[in-house]
Amino acid sequence: MKLSADLSAFAKRLGHRFETPELLVRAVTHSSMVSPHRDDNQRLEFLGDRVLGLVMAEALLNADPSAPEGLLAPRYNALVRREACADVARQIDLGAVLKLGRSEMKSGGRRKEALLADAMEAVIAAVYQDGGFDAARRVILAQWGGRISNVAADARDAKTALQEWAQARGETPPQYIEIARKGPDHQPEFTIEARLASGPTEQATAGSKRQAEQAAATALLKKVSA
Numbered sequence: 001m002k003l004s005a006d007l008s009a010f011a012k013r014l015g016h017r018f019e020t021p022e023l024l025v026r027a028v029t030h031s032s033m034v035s036p037h038r039d040d041n042q043r044l045e046f047l048g049d050r051v052l053g054l055v056m057a058e059a060l061l062n063a064d065p066s067a068p069e070g071l072l073a074p075r076y077n078a079l080v081r082r083e084a085c086a087d088v089a090r091q092i093d094l095g096a097v098l099k100l101g102r103s104e105m106k107s108g109g110r111r112k113e114a115l116l117a118d119a120m121e122a123v124i125a126a127v128y129q130d131g132g133f134d135a136a137r138r139v140i141l142a143q144w145g146g147r148i149s150n151v152a153a154d155a156r157d158a159k160t161a162l163q164e165w166a167q168a169r170g171e172t173p174p175q176y177i178e179i180a181r182k183g184p185d186h187q188p189e190f191t192i193e194a195r196l197a198s199g200p201t202e203q204a205t206a207g208s209k210r211q212a213e214q215a216a217a218t219a220l221l222k223k224v225s226a
Contacts, residue, residue, distance in 0.1 A: 001021045001022050001025075002021065003018070003021045003024065003025075006096065006097050007021075007024060007025065007028070007097055010024075010028075010092070010093070010094070010096075010097045011024060013092045013093065014092055014123065014127070014139060014143070015138070015139050015142050015143070016127050016130070016131065016135060016138075016139050018126070018127075018130050019130055019131070020129075020130050023044075023126040023129055023130050024123070024126050024130075025099075026039050026040070026041055026044060026122075026126065027041050027044050027119065027122040027123045027125065027126035028041065028094070028097050028098050028099055028119060028122070028123070029041055029098075029099040030098060030099060030100045030101065030104060030109065030115065030119070032100055032101030032103060032104040032109070033099045033100060033101050041118070041119060041122035042118075042122075044121075044122035044123075044125040044126055044129075045118045045119075045121045045122040045125070046125075047125035047128065047129075048120075048121030048122050048123065048124035048125030048126075048128070049080075049121045051124050051125060051128045051133070051136050051140075052080055052085075052121060052124050052140060053076075053080055055136065055137050055140045055141065056076055056079045056080050056140075056144075056148075057072075057076060058137075059141060059148050060072050060075055060076055060079075060148070060151075063148060063149065074157075075151045078151055078157075079144065079147060079148065079151060082113060082114060082117040083113065083117075083210075083211065084144075084147065085116070085117035085118075085120040085121060086113040086114075086116040086117040086120070088120055088143050088144060089116035089117065089119060089120040090116065091143065092143065094116060094119055094120060094123065095110035095111060095116055096110065098110055098115070098119055107185070107186040108184070108186030108187050109186075111186070111187060112186065113207065113208060124136055124139070124140060127139050157214060157217075158214050158215075158217035158218040158221055159174070159176075159213060159214060159217045161217070161221055162174050162194065162217045162220060162221045165221060165224065165225070166196060166197075169198075171196060171197050171198055172197045174194050174195060174196055174217065174220070175194070175195045176192055176193070176194055176195075176213045176216065176217075177192065177193045177195060178190060178191070178192055178209070179191040179192065179193050179203060187207070188207065188208075189205055189206070189207060190205065190206060190207070190208065190209050190211075190212040191203055191204070191205045191212065192204060192205075192206075192209065192212035192213050192215075192216045193216060194213070194216035194217050194219070194220040196220065196224070200220060200223055200224055201220065202216050202219035202220035202223055203216055203219075204216035204218075204219055
C-alpha cells in the first residue's frame with residue numbers, strides 16, 4: 001500500500017517513515033468512517049495513550065532526577081492531558097488528514113479537541129507498532145519539544161492553586177460561573193467567571209469550559225497574589 005500525497009506529507013511532518021502504511025491510515029480513521037472493510041483508530045488510541053505515558057514518565061525522570069513524585073505527577077498530567085495532545089495535533093495539522101464521516105465533517109470534527117487528542121494518541125500507537133518503542137519515543141520527544149523542558153516546576157493546575165490559596169486564608173473554595181456561551185455546537189466559546197467569597201473576580205473566554213475555568217483561575221490568582 002502506498003500513502004496518499006497528503007498522508008505522505010503528514011508523515012514527514014510527524015517525522016516517521018512508515019514501513020506499514022496501513023497503520024497510519026487506520027490511525028487517522030475516525031469511527032464515523034467505519035465500514036466492513038475499514039478499521040477505526042479506537043484500539044490504536046488505547047495503546048497510544050499508554051505509550052505516550054511511558055515516554056513522558058521516563059522523560060520527566062531524566063529531566064529532573066531529584067524531583068519527588070509529588071512534583072512529577074502534576075508535570076506528567078500537564079504533558080499527557082487532552083489539551084496537550086490536541087495542541088500537538090494542531091501543530092502538525094493532523095486534522096487536515098483525518099478520515100471522517102459526513103456528519104462528523106459537517107459538525108467541525110477536524111477542529112474538535114477531543115477528536116484531535118484521540119487521533120494523536122492513535123498516531124503514536126501506529127508509530128510504535130510500525131517502528132517499535134525507540135521510534136515512538138523519538139517522535140513524541142520531537143513533537144512535544146519544549147513542553148517537557150518548560151513544564152512548570154510545580155504544574156498544579158490553576159484551579160487547584162487558587163483553591164489552596166483560598167483555603168489557606170480560611171475562605172470557601174472559589175466558584176466558577178458560566179457567564180456566556182456563543183458560537184455553534186461544534187465550535188463553542190465559553191465565558192467563565194471565577195469568584196472568591198471575599199469579593200475578587202476575574203473572567204476568561206475559551207473553547208471549552210475547562211479551559212475557560214483554568215484561564216479565569218489563573219487571572220484571579222495573579223490578581224490576589226499581586
